[in-house]
Amino acid sequence: MKRLHPFLLLGCCLVTAMSGCKKDQASAPLPVDGLKAYAGKNRAKVEFDVPADATNGKVFYGTGNFVEFDVTDASAMQEVMVDGLAEDEQAIRVVTINADGASSTPRGVMVHVYGDKYQAGLKPRKWLDQVNKDPGSIELAFENALAGEDGVRVVYTTTTGAKDSAWMEASQNIVAISNINTDEPYYYYSVFLPEAEAIDEFWSAPVDLKTAVMLDFKKEAWVIAGTSGEQAGMEAAKLIDNNVNSAWQSQGGGSYPHWVTIDLGTSKLIDGFYYVNYQGPGKSAKSVKFELSDDNNAWTTALETQVQDSYLRQRLAVGQTVSGRYLRVSVVDAYDGSATSTAQIAEIDAFNTQNASGNNGKDAYSSSTAVALVNAKAPFVGDGSNPFPALGAFRMQKMQGWTHNSAAVVSFDDAGKSFSLFTANVWGLSTVTNGKVYQTVNLQPGIYSLKIKVAHADGPCDALGVVAAPGTMPDYTVLKTSADTWRYYDLVANQNKTVELVFAVAQASAVNVGIVYNIRDQYAATGTPWSSFNLNGMELAKIE
CATH class of the missing domain: 2.60.120.260 (Galactose-binding domain-like)
Structure with missing residues (x-):
């Protein structure tokens, strides 16, 4: 047997190896095309086109993690959902595999993944007002939409007891709701899309509208529901006209207490009152009592206290949150000690943890000479x-x-x-x-x-x-x-x-x-x- 020269043998091996490499390259599928990723909540949807000979593939993410997929129709756009992604920028890489087991060159795309951190920073659109159209029908008014907001959803209970919701687009400011039972809880939240093509919605924290209505005083809607007496030019309505230079004065000759009842429109949550004395010479109230009622009949005392003989605004805290639709303000006695003198009060406001019905009166004298x-x-x-x-x-x-x-x-x-x-x-x-x-x-x-x-x-x-x-x-x-x-x-x-x-x-x-x-x-x-x-x-x- 003839022996082959070593160089001839090496040359044959190189030819064989190169032929194998060319065969592998020729048999590998092409990379994916049209690769795109859509953001979601701790996930992303990946879309791409695959070559005709692809039978399956892998979507890689993180460090060595991947999702496998099968190709049933190579002519169709492929969709793969990648779950369990951390909230941050993520690199996604896709390879396809053919029937011979050969893999394509990977193609990559970046996607921003959103999660709890993003959602925690979302705020609900500000609610402005509720208009009661008739029993079971309301209109809710809101400020303009926030950045990234898709709309507002209001969730409520119908008059038949069923759960329902109403949707308001981001471009709108008013949503009308009929067949609502406002005695039951109802609330709203803003819906956000972090990106225009995001696959998941994110919700702000819900706002309890029943509580929001009770926290909003809407003093312009307050009306006088009764009084023990008033004098011409110093009517009870002057007590709530947002003008400390006007005042209510009771009729002369009547015995204490002198009182005014105010209809707040709907039941309100109250943590205290602002009290402003009559701003002119006269006999000031000494002790006042604030009572609340839901029906203008049964009354609960919220606060009875002595007020100062001062022109400044006085903050009178109740000590706990109380509620009622009707407020009765009574002057129990006055500094002059008389049992029958008139009572005079310039302005009454209420406050709670979020709002005050008005900013009347002053906390310090603008001009004071010692x-x-x-x-x-x-x-x-x-x-x-x-x-x-x-x-x-x-x-x-x-x-x-x-x-x-x-x-x-x-x-x-x-x-x-x-x-x-x-x-x-x-x-x-x-x-x-x-x-x-x-x-x-x-x-x-x-x-x-x-x-x-x-x-x-x-x-x-x-x-x-x-x-x-x-x-x-x-x-x-x-x-x-x-x-x-x-x-x-x-x-x-x-x-x-x-x-x-x-x-x-x-x-x-x-x-x-x-x-x-x-x-x-x-x-x-x-x-x-x-x-x-x-x-x-x-x-x-x-x-x-």
Whole structure:
């Protein structure tokens, strides 16, 4: 047998190998054509055309993951769903395989996959209003569509108890719904497509429309449903007209309480009220009561509280969320102490966690000019007297610059430089009845605000902050009804607070501002030999 030369043998092998490679290349199917991927929620739909000889293939994603597919009709567009994709940009690669098992060159495409992160950032389109057309028929109004929004879906219960929904296109702002039972929950959500050709919808968080309607006050629709009385030009409707320069005033001569009932249109969720006093001279309400009802018949008290004698807006929190269609506002009594005087209120609003019915009144005076009071701010100064040396020489004194009647023996404690109305009966300093500590200021015409910074009581006492006509301060027993009393405030009931007394001066006049008080002994009850009432100061300002 002849031996082949080594080079000839190597040449034969190379020829054979090259022939095999050419055969493999010739038998491999062509790559896919028209490859496109459509975004979805943690998935993507992949579309492509396959060559005529393809029998199956693979769609690769991630790191080595793939989905296999079979080709039943090579002339048709192929669709493959790829699930379990992470939310982010994803690379998709497709190969086809023929009957010989040969694979095509891969073709790739990028797709943005969406998921929980995208959905969590979606907000519902803002709801504006609900119009009740007739029983079982409503119209809902919305602001313009948000970016990427496809529309709004409203889900509700029909009057026959079936579940149903209504669709509003992104280009629309109003959707009409008939045959709806609004006593049952109904809600809406915005539907989004992250891309125009996305295969999945994404929904915003739902908005409970029944609650939304109850949170929306729509004050312009409020009407007066009843009143204990009103005066011409100061009708009950002025209480809700969004104008603090107008006011409701009850009829004169009637006894308290004076009240107004407001129909809010539908039941509302309420966390509190804004209260604005009449903005002119007059007798202010002292205690007010807010009641709620669903039928204007059975009433539940939401809040009964004392309001300040102030021109500023007062926020009166209920302490819990309450609801009702009808609101009754009652003036229980007034600062003048009369049982039959008229009541005056400028404006009432309601608020909840999301809305307020109006922004009426002011939180601070736009124009305020301080009026100097003598020795009215800490640290206080004593007058150097020594009326009660039992506690140490010159410790207990009188407030310098203030007028004291004979019952007001001690008003200053040098140990703390404090404004302290004091008695110690068991030590020889008698209890105080009808004590008066005040000063007189000369004022020009205008509206004034006296703020009294109340500290605390230690023992049984009565203390009224007072604005009164010039001359001697009215006695405690008649102060609340005296014609000389312009304003007064119960300080014991407002410890650790700042209270305000607003009063008008019609012509240049001297005015007394100060305190009328009683301090009783507590030794028998508590063993404490003294009783006191303490103040942190007073401020007087012209506000108009």
